[in-house]
Amino acid sequence: SIPSESRQVWQKFGVKEFGGKEEFQQEFIRHVETTLARSMYNCDDLAAYQAASQAIRDRLIVAWNKTQQEHTTKDRKRVYYLSLEFLMGRAMDNAMLNAGIKDITKSGVADLGFKIEDLLEQEPDAALGNGGLGRLAACFIDSIASTNYPGWGYGLRYQYGIFKQRIVDGYQVESPDYWLTFSNPWEIPRYEIQIDIMFYGYTRKYTNDDGKVVHVWEGGEQVQAVAYDVPVPGYGTETTNNLRLWASKPTREFDFEKFNAGDYESSVRESQKAETISAVLYPNDNFYSGKELRLKQQYFWVAASLNDIVRRFKKTHRPWKEFPDQVAIQLNDTHPTLAVVELQRILIDMEGVEWDAAWNIVTNTFGYTNHTVLPEALEKWPVPLFTNLLPRHMEIIYEINLFFLQKVEKMFPKERDLLARVSIIEESTPQQVRMAYLAIIGSHKVNGVAELHSELIKTTIFKDFVTIYGPDKFMNVTNGITPRRWLHQANPKLSDLIATKVGSYDFLKDLNLLKKIEPFAHDPKFQDEWVTIKKFNKARLAAHIKQSNGFDVNVNALFDVQVKRIHEYKRQQMNVFGVIHRYLSIKAMTEEEKKEATPRVCVFGGKSAPGYYMAKTIIKLINAVSEVVNADADVGDLLKVVFIADYNVSKAEIIVPASDISQHISTAGTEASGTSNMKFVLNGGLILGTVDGANIEITREVGENNIFLFGHLAESVEDLRHKHRFSDVPLDPNLAKVFNAIESGTFGDPNIYGSLISSVTGSDYYLVSDDFQSYLDAQKLVDQDFKNKDTWVSRSITAVANMGFFSSDRAIDEYAESIWNVEPIAME
Numbered sequence: 118s119i120p121s122e123s124r125q126v127w128q129k130f131g132v133k134e135f136g137g138k139e140e141f142q143q144e145f146i147r148h149v150e151t152t153l154a155r156s157m158y159n160c161d162d163l164a165a166y167q168a169a170s171q172a173i174r175d176r177l178i179v180a181w182n183k184t185q186q187e188h189t190t191k192d193r194k195r196v197y198y199l200s201l202e203f204l205m206g207r208a209m210d211n212a213m214l215n216a217g218i219k220d221i222t223k224s225g226v227a228d229l230g231f232k233i234e235d236l237l238e239q240e241p242d243a244a245l246g247n248g249g250l251g252r253l254a255a256c257f258i259d260s261i262a263s264t265n266y267p268g269w270g271y272g273l274r275y276q277y278g279i280f281k282q283r284i285v286d287g288y289q290v291e292s293p294d295y296w297l298t299f300s301n302p303w304e305i306p307r308y309e310i311q312i313d314i315m316f317y318g319y320t321r322k323y324t325n326d327d328g329k330v331v332h333v334w335e336g337g338e339q340v341q342a343v344a345y346d347v348p349v350p351g352y353g354t355e356t357t358n359n360l361r362l363w364a365s366k367p368t369r370e371f372d373f374e375k376f377n378a379g380d381y382e383s384s385v386r387e388s389q390k391a392e393t394i395s396a397v398l399y400p401n402d403n404f405y406s407g408k409e410l411r412l413k414q415q416y417f418w419v420a421a422s423l424n425d426i427v428r429r430f431k432k433t434h435r436p437w438k439e440f441p442d443q444v445a446i447q448l449n450d451t452h453p454t455l456a457v458v459e460l461q462r463i464l465i466d467m468e469g470v471e472w473d474a475a476w477n478i479v480t481n482t483f484g485y486t487n488h489t490v491l492p493e494a495l496e497k498w499p500v501p502l503f504t505n506l507l508p509r510h511m512e513i514i515y516e517i518n519l520f521f522l523q524k525v526e527k528m529f530p531k532e533r534d535l536l537a538r539v540s541i542i543e544e545s546t547p548q549q550v551r552m553a554y555l556a557i558i559g560s561h562k563v564n565g566v567a568e569l570h571s572e573l574i575k576t577t578i579f580k581d582f583v584t585i586y587g588p589d590k591f592m593n594v595t596n597g598i599t600p601r602r603w604l605h606q607a608n609p610k611l612s613d614l615i616a617t618k619v620g621s622y623d624f625l626k627d628l629n630l631l632k633k634i635e636p637f638a639h640d641p642k643f644q645d646e647w648v649t650i651k652k653f654n655k656a657r658l659a660a661h662i663k664q665s666n667g668f669d670v671n672v673n674a675l676f677d678v679q680v681k682r683i684h685e686y687k688r689q690q691m692n693v694f695g696v697i698h699r700y701l702s703i704k705a706m707t708e709e710e711k712k713e714a715t716p717r718v719c720v721f722g723g724k725s726a727p728g729y730y731m732a733k734t735i736i737k738l739i740n741a742v743s744e745v746v747n748a749d750a751d752v753g754d755l756l757k758v759v760f761i762a763d764y765n766v767s768k769a770e771i772i773v774p775a776s777d778i779s780q781h782i783s784t785a786g787t788e789a790s791g792t793s794n795m796k797f798v799l800n801g802g803l804i805l806g807t808v809d810g811a812n813i814e815i816t817r818e819v820g821e822n823n824i825f826l827f828g829h830l831a832e833s834v835e836d837l838r839h840k841h842r843f844s845d846v847p848l849d850p851n852l853a854k855v856f857n858a859i860e861s862g863t864f865g866d867p868n869i870y871g872s873l874i875s876s877v878t879g880s881d882y883y884l885v886s887d888d889f890q891s892y893l894d895a896q897k898l899v900d901q902d903f904k905n906k907d908t909w910v911s912r913s914i915t916a917v918a919n920m921g922f923f924s925s926d927r928a929i930d931e932y933a934e935s936i937w938n939v940e941p942i943a944m945e
């Protein structure tokens with residue numbers, strides 16, 4: 118360490134926070150001239166973005182260092198959020214906001230000849246996630262920092278995030294998202310943090326000198342994990358946490374033998390293979406695909422993270438039994454479930470802890486969050502694949518299972534079927550490892566993400582485990598969203614207006630303060646300002662649509678938005694069938710009737726998994742309908758249909774504030790929570806939705822009058838499906854008309870849509886026909902109510918006023934209190 122006389126020099130020149138604009142400018146120019154080796158003569162927007170973000174990043178690092186030092190000194194319990202996905206979006210605006218230097222940088226770059234908005238546009242999205250689960254992780258780490266909890270995220274540094282989507286001839290076309298082309302100023306490579314990770318090989322046991330049986334795993338392939346740190350600044354606090362992302366690299370010894378044998382080329386080729394582990398994000402949302410590389414990713418990331426966490430714990434020289442007092446680990450879905458096994462392996466094989474003591478530590482450390490009940494999303498790994506890749510882990514899983522089943526048998530000696538039902542190993546051919554069961558057995562708490570969903574997991578997929586463990590292990594933490602990004606950044610004008618009534622921007626830290634705007638729901642002046650801002654946001658989206666889709670939309674029309682991953686359970690097909698029904702109705706209207714109709718702009722956006730045929734067909738139909746409807750002179754402004762390509766976080770920031778109505782219309786019981794529903798309402802849009810996920814709690818908070826609900830309830834779904842399977846259920850007559858139009862070629866070659874139609878006329882698993890009339894009725898009500906401008910705006914204001922509950926700060930407080938048992942650390 119540095120001798121004390123030298124420390125003075127260090128302290129004298131230590132990097133400080135910006136005192137003001139000029140210091141920012143000085144740093145900006147220094148980065149242009151040295152880091153980028155450019156000058157004012159060749160500094161374009163991209164270079165200016167890079168220099169500005171370097172300058173801002175430097176300040177984040179100062180706060181980061183301070184926070185980490187403080188957390189290490191205080192030596193209190195930390196939480197680690199393990200997620201294969203962090204759908205962060207852009208960092209710059211958020212960094213400026215949270216560090217409180219937005220004004221400084223804005224006017225700082227203006228003096229230097231740049232517009233801050235242009236610089237922000239230069240940043241590529243960090244799109245390391247698919248949808249809801251990944252974006253939730255991003256909101257959560259923002260909230261963990263903002264509420265001063267000592268917490269790190271752990272994930273993978275994919276070189277390719279979620280693919281880019283283009284629409285060609287109405288179809289989705291994917292291209293790779295190489296987001297690191299111009300390097301990434303928001304990450305700090307930690308080349309010194311390298312962890313060896315092993316795959317394959319074999320296990321062996323021997324008895325050591327103390328007569329103890331020792332298990333070893335050896336002879337496998339090695340790769341190295343290198344850490345990249347992304348600072349996570351909290352809002353209105355100095356706390357700056359860490360998101361540590363792992364990249365795979367070849368080890369130095371990699372295939373040394375081949376190299377020595379003179380086979381240089383194949384040695385290099387082999388070593389490049391190591392880098393493919395973290396190369397690409399799997400593009401499936403709510404879907405499990407049992408690829409070996411995916412399991413490799415999971416183990417690589419879990420092993421690196423646990424090694425890191427254990428190393429940090431060991432520095433404190435505490436006894437192992439105190440591990441759960443220092444460490445809480447949250448499993449974001451079953452993707453990191455191997456962590457349970459890896460920690461048990463470290464404790465018994467490497468650290469010599471006895472099985473029972475080790476297992477106690479493990480189960481007290483982990484919590485598991487379930488995000489879906491869809492059977493096709495539940496992870497199950499074939500035992501042969503698993504055994505080959507991770508032989509020692511497979512042995513430990515068998516052992517965990519044995520002890521668990523013994524316990525169950527003792528509790529319920531007469532229930533033979535129960536053992537087979539709850540076994541971690543499914544007795545299929547081949548056998549499968551049920552990851553969700555392993556996660557439940559290895560955790561002390563299991564939570565769902567909205568009330569209905571948490572109830573459903575207890576009564577359906579995890580029912581037996583409630584019998585075994587009792588109800589207390591299972592709980593609910595309703596999701597939330599960060600108001601910093603989803604209100605203040607996305608909708609600065611609305612945030613400013615709210616601040617005039619709240620008296621400050623404190624609602625960005627305590628979202629319940631939104632309540633203070635409720636008394637102004639009927640105040641004409643406030644309403645006017647509210648409406649003006651909505652119009653402004655609609656115009657902003659209209660400009661985007663003009664640019665990307667090439668046509669105009671009327672900002673006075675009702676903006677009806679459904680943006681989310683394309684999935685049959687989310688029922689974009691029902692939405693587009695509804696649009697076709699509307700089109701047919703307009704075509705049948707007299708001129709008088711047309712004058713009474715409410716003009717609509719129907720906006721769609723979202724990606725389909727590349728191999729999901731049905732979802733791709735839905736995209737094609739939306740685009741086909743858009744082409745026909747938008748070109749039909751009979752329709753005029755009454756209906757426009759827009760598919761916005763490449764929906765992502767940055768586009769959501771433009772789309773969400775512009776909606777009058779957004780659709781969250783999943784078959785009841787299928788959408789675990791939804792989080793965009795919260796974003797839309799927080800921005801003054803109303804919901805058209807089913808009684809599903811967090812829609813239910815949103816209804817409770819904002820009041821039944823301020824949401825449009827329709828459709829069958831979750832409790833009826835099973836019966837309805839049964840009816841479809843075992844009797845002839847007549848197709849809804851309005852839907853029949855829609856199908857006739859499609860089949861008669863109104864939207865091009867009807868053969869393209871054959872499977873889409875027969876999925877409804879057949880078993881109708883997602884109950885599109887059953888809910889269609891109710892959906893149309895709700896749409897009709899929307900049309901009518903939108904005409905009454907005063908009532909509409911007061912409902913919008915009232916809804917926003919009551920959205921406080923849906924801050925991710927509240928969700929994080931609940932996790933901290935009831936699962937993690939961690940406390941905030943105030944920065945001194």
Ligand code: 475
Nearest residue numbers: 249250402403404488566788789790791
């Ligand atoms: C739910 N993704 C939303 C959101 O809790 C919910 C699954 C397997 C493999 C890859 N990705 C997944 C999901 O399951 C997922 O995104 N689930 C979503 O989690 C946050 O709001 O209702 O569908």
